[in-house]
Amino acid sequence: xxxxxxxxxDQSLRYSKRFAVYSSSSTMNxxxxxxxxxxxxxxxPDGKYLATCVxxxxxxxxxxxxxxxxxxxxxxxxxxxxxxxxxxFILCAMYKRGLVQVWSLEQPDWHCKIDEGSIxxxxxxxxxxxxxxxxxxxxxxxxxxxxxxxxxxxxxxxPKACQKGLDFTADGRYMALAERRECKDYISVFVxxxxxxxxxxxxxxxxxAGLEWSPNGCVLAVWDNCLEYKVLLYSLDGRLLSxxxxxxxxxxxxxxxxxxxxxxxxxxxxxxKVRILNHITWKKITExxxxxxxxxxxxxxxxxxxxxxxxxxxDLSIHQxxxxxxxxxxxxxxxxxxxxxxxxxxxxxxxxANPKIGISALAFSSDNRYLATKNDNMPQSLWVWDMxxxxxxxxxxxxxxxxxxxxxxxxxxxxxxxxxNKVYLWSPAGCVSVNVPVEGSFQVQSLFWxxxxxSLVLLSKEHICLCYVEAEEEK
Amino acid sequence: xxxxxLSSFNVSSNFCTxxxxxxxxxxxxxxxxxxxxxxxxRNSDEMRDLDAVVALNNIHDLLQLHRRAVGMMEELEVxxxxxxxxxxxxxxxxxxxxxxxxxxxxxxxxxxxxxxxxETNLKTLQNCLKDAKEEVQRLQGIxxxxxxxxxxxxxxxxxxxxxxxxxxxxLLIAKKExxxxxxxxxxxxxxxxxxxxxxxxxxxxxxxxxxxxxxxxEFDNRQRELMVENIELKKVLQQMKREMVGVLNSKKTCxxxxxxxxxxxxxxxxxxxxxxxPLKGPPEMSCDHAREKLTNSIxxxxxxxxxxxxxxxxQASMGQDGDSEEIISKQxxxxxxxxxxxxxxxxKEFIQTQQQLLQQQLNTPCDEETAAVLNDSYMLEEKxxxxxxxxxxxxxxxxxxxxxxxxxxxxxxxxxERKCFExxxxxxxxxxxLNTTFADQMKPQSRRTDEFPKHSGHEEKLISISEERHLExx
Numbered sequence: 045x046x047x048x049x050x051x052x053x054d055q056s057l058r059y060s061k062r063f064a065v066y067s068s069s070s071t072m073n074x075x076x077x078x079x080x081x082x083x084x085x086x087x088x089p090d091g092k093y094l095a096t097c098v099x100x101x102x103x104x105x106x107x108x109x110x111x112x113x114x115x116x117x118x119x120x121x122x123x124x125x126x127x128x129x130x131x132x133f134i135l136c137a138m139y140k141r142g143l144v145q146v147w148s149l150e151q152p153d154w155h156c157k158i159d160e161g162s163i164x165x166x167x168x169x170x171x172x173x174x175x176x177x178x179x180x181x182x183x184x185x186x187x188x189x190x191x192x193x194x195x196x197x198x199x200x201x202x203p204k205a206c207q208k209g210l211d212f213t214a215d216g217r218y219m220a221l222a223e224r225r226e227c228k229d230y231i232s233v234f235v236x237x238x239x240x241x242x243x244x245x246x247x248x249x250x251x252x253a254g255l256e257w258s259p260n261g262c263v264l265a266v267w268d269n270c271l272e273y274k275v276l277l278y279s280l281d282g283r284l285l286s287x288x289x290x291x292x293x294x295x296x297x298x299x300x301x302x303x304x305x306x307x308x309x310x311x312x313x314x315x316x317k318v319r320i321l322n323h324i325t326w327k328k329i330t331e332x333x334x335x336x337x338x339x340x341x342x343x344x345x346x347x348x349x350x351x352x353x354x355x356x357x358x359d360l361s362i363h364q365x366x367x368x369x370x371x372x373x374x375x376x377x378x379x380x381x382x383x384x385x386x387x388x389x390x391x392x393x394x395x396x397a398n399p400k401i402g403i404s405a406l407a408f409s410s411d412n413r414y415l416a417t418k419n420d421n422m423p424q425s426l427w428v429w430d431m432x433x434x435x436x437x438x439x440x441x442x443x444x445x446x447x448x449x450x451x452x453x454x455x456x457x458x459x460x461x462x463x464x465n466k467v468y469l470w471s472p473a474g475c476v477s478v479n480v481p482v483e484g485s486f487q488v489q490s491l492f493w494x495x496x497x498x499s500l501v502l503l504s505k506e507h508i509c510l511c512y513v514e515a516e517e518e519k
Numbered sequence: 520x521x522x523x524x525l526s527s528f529n530v531s532s533n534f535c536t537x538x539x540x541x542x543x544x545x546x547x548x549x550x551x552x553x554x555x556x557x558x559x560x561r562n563s564d565e566m567r568d569l570d571a572v573v574a575l576n577n578i579h580d581l582l583q584l585h586r587r588a589v590g591m592m593e594e595l596e597v598x599x600x601x602x603x604x605x606x607x608x609x610x611x612x613x614x615x616x617x618x619x620x621x622x623x624x625x626x627x628x629x630x631x632x633x634x635x636x637x638e639t640n641l642k643t644l645q646n647c648l649k650d651a652k653e654e655v656q657r658l659q660g661i662x663x664x665x666x667x668x669x670x671x672x673x674x675x676x677x678x679x680x681x682x683x684x685x686x687x688x689x690l691l692i693a694k695k696e697x698x699x700x701x702x703x704x705x706x707x708x709x710x711x712x713x714x715x716x717x718x719x720x721x722x723x724x725x726x727x728x729x730x731x732x733x734x735x736x737e738f739d740n741r742q743r744e745l746m747v748e749n750i751e752l753k754k755v756l757q758q759m760k761r762e763m764v765g766v767l768n769s770k771k772t773c774x775x776x777x778x779x780x781x782x783x784x785x786x787x788x789x790x791x792x793x794x795x796x797p798l799k800g801p802p803e804m805s806c807d808h809a810r811e812k813l814t815n816s817i818x819x820x821x822x823x824x825x826x827x828x829x830x831x832x833x834q835a836s837m838g839q840d841g842d843s844e845e846i847i848s849k850q851x852x853x854x855x856x857x858x859x860x861x862x863x864x865x866x867k868e869f870i871q872t873q874q875q876l877l878q879q880q881l882n883t884p885c886d887e888e889t890a891a892v893l894n895d896s897y898m899l900e901e902k903x904x905x906x907x908x909x910x911x912x913x914x915x916x917x918x919x920x921x922x923x924x925x926x927x928x929x930x931x932x933x934x935x936e937r938k939c940f941e942x943x944x945x946x947x948x949x950x951x952x953l954n955t956t957f958a959d960q961m962k963p964q965s966r967r968t969d970e971f972p973k974h975s976g977h978e979e980k981l982i983s984i985s986e987e988r989h990l991e992x993x
Contacts, residue, residue: 146703154704161699162690175709183683188699192707218730235726242726262737271665280734293661295668324745397671399664 075110075510077482078103083490084122085508088131091495093149095134096508097122102136102147107494110510116147119157124167128174129216133192135177137168144168144177146192158190171236172216187221189239198239204229206269208254212236213261218280220264222252231255231266233282243282249274253297258306263323265302265309270295270398275311277326286326290319295399298420301406308412308431312403316419320434330434334403334419334427339384343436346378346475348443348468376443376466376477387422387439407449409456414472416449416458426460428470440470448490454497461488467502467511482509551577554584756817763820770827 084097087107094105100121104114120138127134137144142165146156164182171178177190184205189198202223203209209222216236223230229247234240253269263285268274273296277285288311290296295314302309308329309321318332338345352374392399405418414437415429423445430437442462449460457471465486468477480486480502486509491502500511535543548558556577835849 142699148707154707156701156703158701159697159699161697162693163699164686173709175707182686183679190701192703193709194706197701217733235730237726238722240723240726242730260737262734271668280730293658293665295664324741394660394664395667397667 072478072514073512074481075512077486077507077509078105078110079506080503080508081121081506082123083503084125085501085503086125086127087492087494087501088127089129089495090131093131094501094510095125095127097125097136102134104134104149114147114149114152116145116152118145119143126168126170128170129172130174133170133174135168135170137165139165139167144179146177156192160188169210171219172212173236176236176239178210200232200234204252206251206253208256209252211256211264213257214259215261218242218257218261220255220257222247222255222266224252231264231278231282233264233280245278245282247278248276248284248287254300256300256302258302258309258323259304260306263306265300267297267300267311270297270314272296273313275300275309275321277309288319288321288326288328290317290328291315295402298402298404299406301408301415303408303412303415303431304410305412308408310406310408310415310417312406312417314399314402316402316421318403318406318415318417318429332415332417332427332429332436334387334417334422336387336389336422337384338387338436338439341383341436343438345381345383345385345439345441346470347381347441348376348477349379350374350376350443375479378440378475378477381441385439387425387441390421390423392421405449407451409451409458410453411456414451414456414458416451418446418449424462426458426470428458437472438470438475440468440475442468447488450492452493452497453495457497459491459493459500461491461502463487463489467491467500469513478511480509480511554581556580753813756813760813760817760820763817763824767820767823767827 078096079098080096081099082097086095087093088095092107093113094107094110096103096105100118102114102116102118102122102125103112104116105111106113116134116136118136118138120141120143122136123139124137125134132150133146133148135144135146142160142163144158144160144165146158148154158177158179160179160181163185165179166182166184167180169178170176171189175192177192179188179190180186180203181188184203185201187200187203187210189200191197200221200223202225204222204224206222210219212219219234219236221232221234223232229249229252231243231245231247231252232241233243235242247266249266249268250272251269253267255264255266257264262280264278264280266276266278273289273291273294275288275297277287279285290311290313297311297313299312300309301312307323309323310318311321312318316334318334319328320330320332321327322329390400392401399420400423401421402419403417404420405416407416408414408431409416413431415431417427417429419425419427424442426440426442426446426449427436428438428440429435440460442460444462444464447461447463449458451458455471457469460468460470462468465480465482465488466477467480467488469475480488486502486504486507488502489504491500493500498513500513502509502511551558557573835852
C-alpha cells in the first residue's frame with residue numbers, strides 16, 4: 045500500500061521587505077487518509093511506528109511505508125491509547141469496562157489485561173520507564189501502580205482531581221503528585237525506580253490546580269486555581285523557593301508553560317496577559333499584553349484572506365464537479381495588514397464560569413526563541429513573541445477560531461489548524477496556508493508533529509492524514 | 520441772630536438827634552416807602568409835618584411786622600434747632616451704619632471663603648465617591664465571577680457526590696464482587712535490563728543522595744554559567760571604561776576650555792589607573808570592593824561623557840552666534856563638511872570618468888582577435904625594439920673588444936719597439952763608444968761603460984715597468 049503524492053496547489057505567500065519568499069522551495073506531500081476513532085493516533089517515541097485506534101481495534105503501521113505491521117483487538121472501545129517510552133508496548137484503556145490492555149510489538153501474542161473491577165477507571169498512563177502503569181480509579185479514590193516486571197502493586201491514596209495533578213520529570217526519575225487531605229493540598233514526590241516516597245509536604249495553595257516539573261527536573265511549578273493568582277516554585281527536595289502573585293481577587297492563572305531550557309516560566313492569566321518569570325530570581329521580567337488594537341510595534345500582522353475561485357460557466361460540467369472539488373474549496377492566503385490593526389475580539393459571557401477570556405494556551409518553541417500564545421477572547425488570532433527581544437513578533441489572524449497549534453520539535457516552525465480543510469505553517473521567514481488535498485472534506489481538528497519534525501499528522505473527526513514537509517533552506 | 524431785646528426800645532436810641540432830624544425824616548420816609556408804607560412826614564417846604572395818623576399806622580404796621588418777624592424768627596430758630604439735632608442724629612446713625620456695613624462686608628467675605636472651601640471639599644469628595652463606586656463595581660464584578668465559579672464548582676462536586684452515593688448503593692446491593700487484578704502472560708524484564716531491587720533503608724538513602732546530587736549538579740551548572748556570564752560582563756564593562764576614558768582624554772586635548780576640569784579629570788584618570796590594578800588580579804576574584812569600584816568608576820566616566828556631550832551640544836547650538844574663535848562654530852563646521860562632501864563627489868566623478876575611459880580603452884577592440892593581434896603587435900614592437908638594442912649593444916661590445924685587442928697589440932708593439940729602440944740605442948752607443956774609444960782615453964769611457972750597463976739596465980727596467988703598466992691599463 046503506497047501513498048499517493050499530491051503537491052499542494054496553493055502555496056502563495058505575500059511578503060514584506062523583511063521576509064523572504066520560501067514557497068517555491070518547499071513542497072508538501074500528503075498521504076492517503078486512514079480511519080481513526082476518538083482522535084486516538086500516536087507516533088511511537090522512536091518515530092518508527094504510527095498507532096491508531098479504530099473503535100476496538102488497534103492498528104500499528106510502519107511510519108515510512110504506512111503498511112500495517114500489527115493489528116490487535118481489544119475488548120471494548122478504546123478511550124485512551126499510549127506508547128511506552130521504549131516503543132515496545134502500547135496500552136489501550138477502556139474506561140467504561142474499567143479495563144486496560146497492553147500489547148507488545150516484539151511479541152504480538154503476548155497479552156496483558158488489567159481489570160480495575162468495581163472500582164472503575166478514570167485515567168490510565170505509563171510510567172516513564174515503560175514498565176509500570178498508573179491507573180486512577182473512579183472518584184479519584186486512589187492511584188494504582190501496576191508493574192509489568194514484578195507482581196507488586198502499589199497504591200497511592202487521596203490523589204487530587206485537578207487540571208494537572210500528576211507529572212513526571214523529563215528524565216523519568218521522579219513523579220510529583222498532588223494530594224488533598226482534610227481540605228489541605230499536599231505534594232508527594234516519588235522515585236519512579238521503586239515508587240518510594242521521597243518527599244511529602246504541604247503546598248501553600250488554596251486549591252491546587254496543577255503542577256509541572258521544569259525540563260531540568262529540579263524545580264516544580266505549582267499553581268492555584270483561577271480564584272487566586274498564585275504560582276509556587278518548589279525545589280526537588282521540597283523547599284519553597286519562591287512564590288509569585290501578580291494581583292489579588294480577580295480570576296487568576298489559566299495556563300503555565302516552562303521554556304525548554306528551564307530559564308523561563310510563562311504564566312497566562314485571565315487578565316489577558318502573559319507574565320514571564322526568570323529562573324534566577326523567580327521574579328517577573330516582563331509581561332506580554334494582548335490588546336485589541338496593535339500599533340507602534342515591529343510586529344507583522346498576517347491576516348488570512350480567503351479567495352473564492354472564479355468559476356466560468358463552461359467549467360461547470362459534471363465531470364469537473366465530481367473530479368475536482370477543489371473548485372468549491374476556497375483557497376486562502378496571508379496578507380500583511382498595515383498598522384494600526386484591530387484584532388477581532390469576542391466578548392465572553394459574563395455570567396458563565398470559566399469565561400472564555402484570558403490566555404488559555406502557551407507554547408515555547410524548541411529552541412526557546414519564540415513563544416506562541418492564544419487569548420480566548422481573540423480566538424482567531426495567534427500571537428508569536430520573540431523571547432530574545434521580549435517583544436511581539438507576529439500575529440496570525442485566521443478566518444475561524446483556532447483549534448490547535450504545535451511547534452516543530454526540531455526547528456522554530458509552528459503548525460496550526462482551525463477546523464477547516466487547511467493546515468497553516470508559520471516560521472520566522474513567513475507563513476503559508478496549505479489546502480489538504482483530500483477527496484471529500486477533511487476538517488483538520490487537531491495535529492501533531494513527528495519527532496523528527498519532517499512530517500505532520502493531521503486528525504479530522506474520523507480520519508488521519510500525514511503531511512510531509514521538507515525542511516526549508518534558509519534564504 | 521439774637522432777637523432784639525424789647526427793653527432796648529425803652530432806651531432812647533441815638534439814631535436821631537436834634538441836629539439830624541431832617542435827614543432822619545428823609546431816611547425814615549425812604550425806608551417806609553421801600554417797605555410800601557405811606558410816608559409819615561409830608562415833605563413840604565422843610566416843614567416838619569408829622570402826619571400822626573399815618574405815622575401811627577405805620578408804627579402799628581411796623582410793630583405788627585416786627586411781631587410777625589419775631590414770631591417767624593422764633594419759629595425758624597426752633598426749626599433750626601430741630602434740624603441741627605436731626606443732622607446730628609443722622610451723622611450718628613450714618614457712622615453707626617458704616618461700621619455695620621464694614622462688619623457685614625467682612626462677614627460676607629468670610630462666608631464666601633468658607634463656601635469656596637466647602638465647594639472644593641465637595642468636589643474632592645465627589646471624586647472619592649466616584650472612585651469608591653468604581654472600586655465597588657469592580658469588586659462586585661469580581662464577587663460575581665467568583666460566585667459563578669463557586670456555584671459551578673459546587674454543582675460539579677454535588678454531581679460527583681451523587682455519583683459516589685449511587686455507586687456506593689450499587690456496591691452495597693451488588694452481590695458479586697468484581698475483584699481487581701492483572702492477568703499477564705509473562706512478566707517482562709525492566710527496560711534497562713537490570714533486576715528489580717528490594718526496598719531497604721539503603722535504597723532510601725541512595726535515593727536521597729541521588730536527589731541531592733541532581734540538585735547540586737544543577738546548582739553547579741547554573742553557577743558556572745553565571746560565572747562565565749559575569750566574567751564576560753566584567754570584561755565588557757572594563758573595555759567600556761577604557762574606551763570612555765580614551766574618548767574623554769582625546770576630547771580634552773583638543774578642547775582648550777576645560778582647564779578647571781582638567782585637573783579633576785587627571786585625578787580621576789589617576790584613580791582609574793588605580794582601579795585597573797586590583798582588577799588585574801585573577802578575574803574570578805569577585806570581591807565586592809573591586810566590583811563596586813568598577814561600577815562606580817564606570818558611572819563616573821559615563822556621567823562625564825554625558826556632560827561632555829551635553830556641553831558639546833550646547834556649544835554647537837551657541838556656536839552659531841560666533842562666540843569664541845576656539846570653538847569651531849556650527850556654521851563653519853557645516854561649511855567644512857559641505858566642502859569636503861563636494862570634494863569627495865568630485866573625486867568620485869573623476870574616478871568614475873577614469874574608469875570609464877579605461878573601460879573604453881579596453882573595450883574599443885570590438886572582438887578578441889583584434890585585441891589579440893593588437894596585443895601581439897605591441898609585443899612585437901617591444902621585441903623589435905629590444906632586438907635593436909641588443910644589436911647595438913653587441914656591436915658596441917664588439918667594437919670595444921676590437922679596440923681592446925688593438926690596444927693591447929699596440930702596447931705590445933710599443934713594448935717591442937721600445938725594446939728595439941733601446942737595443943738600437945745601446946748598439947749605437949756601443950758603436951759610438953767603440954768608435955770613440957780610439958780617440959779618447961780609457962778612463963771616461965770606463966766610467967761610461969760602467970754606467971752604460973747601469974743605464975741600459977735601468978732603462979730596461981723602466982721599459983719593463985712601463986710595459987707592465989701599459990699592459991695593466993689595457
